[in-house]
Amino acid sequence: MDLISKYLPYILAGISVGGQYALIAIGYTMVYGILRLINFAHGDIFMAAGLIMIYLAATMPLAIALPFVIIITVFIGFAVERVAYKPLRTAPRMSVMISAIGVSYLIQNLALYVTGGLAKTYPSIPWISDTIKIFGSTTKRVTVITPILTVVLIAALVLLIKTTKIGMAMRAVSKDFDTSQLMGIKINTVISVTFIIGTFLAAVGSLLYFSNYTAIVPTSGAMPGLKAFVAAVFGGIGSIPGAVIGAFIIGICENIIKSGGSSWTTFSDAFTFVLLIVILFVKPTGLFGEKATDKV
Amino acid sequence: MLKITDLKVNYGGIEAVKSISFEVQEKSIVTLIGANGAGKSTTLRAISGLVKQRSGKIEFLGDDITGKDAHFIVSKGITMVPEGRRIFPDMTVLENLKIGAYLRKDDLTEDIKWVFDLFPRLKERSWQLGGTLSGGEQQMLAVARALMSRPKLMMMDEPSLGLAPLVVRDIFAIIKEINKQGVTILLIEQNANMALHVADVGYVMETGRITMSGPGKELLASPTVKAAYLGS
Ligand SMILES: Nc1ncnc2c1ncn2[C@@H]1O[C@H](COP(=O)(O)OP(=O)(O)O)[C@@H](O)[C@H]1O
Ligand SMILES: [Mg+2]
Numbered sequence: 001m002d003l004i005s006k007y008l009p010y011i012l013a014g015i016s017v018g019g020q021y022a023l024i025a026i027g028y029t030m031v032y033g034i035l036r037l038i039n040f041a042h043g044d045i046f047m048a049a050g051l052i053m054i055y056l057a058a059t060m061p062l063a064i065a066l067p068f069v070i071i072i073t074v075f076i077g078f079a080v081e082r083v084a085y086k087p088l089r090t091a092p093r094m095s096v097m098i099s100a101i102g103v104s105y106l107i108q109n110l111a112l113y114v115t116g117g118l119a120k121t122y123p124s125i126p127w128i129s130d131t132i133k134i135f136g137s138t139t140k141r142v143t144v145i146t147p148i149l150t151v152v153l154i155a156a157l158v159l160l161i162k163t164t165k166i167g168m169a170m171r172a173v174s175k176d177f178d179t180s181q182l183m184g185i186k187i188n189t190v191i192s193v194t195f196i197i198g199t200f201l202a203a204v205g206s207l208l209y210f211s212n213y214t215a216i217v218p219t220s221g222a223m224p225g226l227k228a229f230v231a232a233v234f235g236g237i238g239s240i241p242g243a244v245i246g247a248f249i250i251g252i253c254e255n256i257i258k259s260g261g262s263s264w265t266t267f268s269d270a271f272t273f274v275l276l277i278v279i280l281f282v283k284p285t286g287l288f289g290e291k292a293t294d295k296v
Numbered sequence: 297m298l299k300i301t302d303l304k305v306n307y308g309g310i311e312a313v314k315s316i317s318f319e320v321q322e323k324s325i326v327t328l329i330g331a332n333g334a335g336k337s338t339t340l341r342a343i344s345g346l347v348k349q350r351s352g353k354i355e356f357l358g359d360d361i362t363g364k365d366a367h368f369i370v371s372k373g374i375t376m377v378p379e380g381r382r383i384f385p386d387m388t389v390l391e392n393l394k395i396g397a398y399l400r401k402d403d404l405t406e407d408i409k410w411v412f413d414l415f416p417r418l419k420e421r422s423w424q425l426g427g428t429l430s431g432g433e434q435q436m437l438a439v440a441r442a443l444m445s446r447p448k449l450m451m452m453d454e455p456s457l458g459l460a461p462l463v464v465r466d467i468f469a470i471i472k473e474i475n476k477q478g479v480t481i482l483l484i485e486q487n488a489n490m491a492l493h494v495a496d497v498g499y500v501m502e503t504g505r506i507t508m509s510g511p512g513k514e515l516l517a518s519p520t521v522k523a524a525y526l527g528s
Contacts, residue, residue, distance in 0.1 A: 175384055179384070181365075184371060184398045
């Protein structure tokens with residue numbers, strides 16, 4: 001009983017943050033699946049969603065602000081692809097990577113400019129930030145909401161990919177650009193849809209993630225972004241189930257390490273990167289990764 | 297039906313197609329034969345909009361379709377069975393067929409029945425993943441998938457490549473059958489003998505140029521073609 005009451009809060013927190021990482025990781029893995037591109041700007045868009053929330057919540061009721069945060073973030077994700085990646089469609093992959101790094105710094109610097117470098121207080125969202133009691137331990141309601149919402153969103157995504165026409169097109173484009181075009185599929189539309197879905201999930205993840213924090217700085221997206229990226233690599237980049245499982249494993253392990261006390265808390269970040277190094281040595285394609293195939 | 301005038305295609309500095317002109321009459325089978333690297337695939341890729349031409353004109357049913365996007369070309373009624381089949385290995389046979397009809401919004405039941413009648417082997421395997429089919433079955437699937445768009449013109453890039461002689465014979469029988477049902481065929485082959493036998497008109501392509509043309513039977517009898525492509 002003691003053991004449960006000691007570890008349960010950490011495991012709950014782990015599942016919760018794991019769900020948040022999963023929502024970010026899907027964006028990395030889907031974009032990689034279709035473009036073979038690591039979208040370095042993804043974590044920064046996640047941070048930008050947080051800042052947008054701060055500014056919108058200050059000027060309008062939350063019920064209006066929330067959907068707008070999501071819409072604006074999705075638009076940023078869509079626009080980044082159109083402006084920074086689409087013109088480089090036939091360029092060597094390295095050029096697109098460099099463009100992605102450029103966008104990442106651009107967003108961070110814009111955030112620095114807008115915030116003046118000051119930490120901005122994140123609003124507390126009523127209901128989801130409320131404190132609740134579960135199995136005798138207290139936590140915020142978001143801890144319980146996150147995994148449920150994550151599972152629902154992922155189930156919807158899997159259904160979309162498996163059963164709809166656009167889902168079929170996404171699967172086709174991720175395999176073979178030329179042949180997809182011969183089927184009449186508009187590659188650019190499918191790529192845009194992929195970015196829209198990925199950014200949508202990251203925006204939802206951002207709302208959940210930052211509700212556990214009091215403030216945001218322009219680099220706030222770096223750590224969760226990096227961890228979600230490691231989760232995607234761990235699960236096998238390109239694989240959605242892989243990214244989700246990787247994210248939950250990282251979230252839970254991280255929090256179990258934190259349960260060891262404050263001296264361990266600093267080590268919990270290091271764990272993620274040790275995991276990355278180990279997976280790159282032992283199984284570079286990750287848990288569910290396909291053999292690396294270079295797309296023509 | 298299809299009219300190519302002075303088509304030139306470059307890859308960077310390489311001139312893959314150097315000003316070719318040819319025509320495909322409605323309901324006919326036209327073949328383009330030539331050795332590896334002659335520029336045959338590039339010609340088809342230019343027609344289907346996968347590569348942009350450097351100059352020249354492509355007309356289809358009287359419309360100028362030069363430089364249009366691939367999905368537009370498909371919507372006009374031109375389909376292509378690509379070199380190496382390129383079926384989607386992680387999709388079932390049925391999904392491969394459905395994706396062939398991607399631009400269509402009407403009911404596909406009739407069409408699926410039609411291609412299953414043409415290829416009974418595919419019907420038995422409709423739930424199998426494309427990647428688990430044999431080479432010959434994959435080629436049949438690639439052809440069936442192309443037919444699902446209800447094309448007016450079907451272009452085929454070396455359908456006999458890497459297949460056993462018996463399977464090649466089946467494929468060519470099917471090509472004739474599809475043509476009889478009203479689909480115009482533009483066929484690329486290195487297997488000149490088979491191709492010229494089924495073709496109404498043949499063109500010989502060498503290093504980016506068309507060097508000979510004529511009715512299939514005539515080319516078969518030509519000493520130059522015999523020496524260069526028929527190995528006798
Ligand atoms: N993607 C490409 N990039 C550069 N050169 C190419 C490419 N595709 C084909 N080529 C070159 O163009 C020429 C014609 O190729 P291709 O049209 O594939 O010939 P064929 O189909 O008759 O074998 C060849 O010299 C080939 O090396
Ligand atoms: Mg070829």
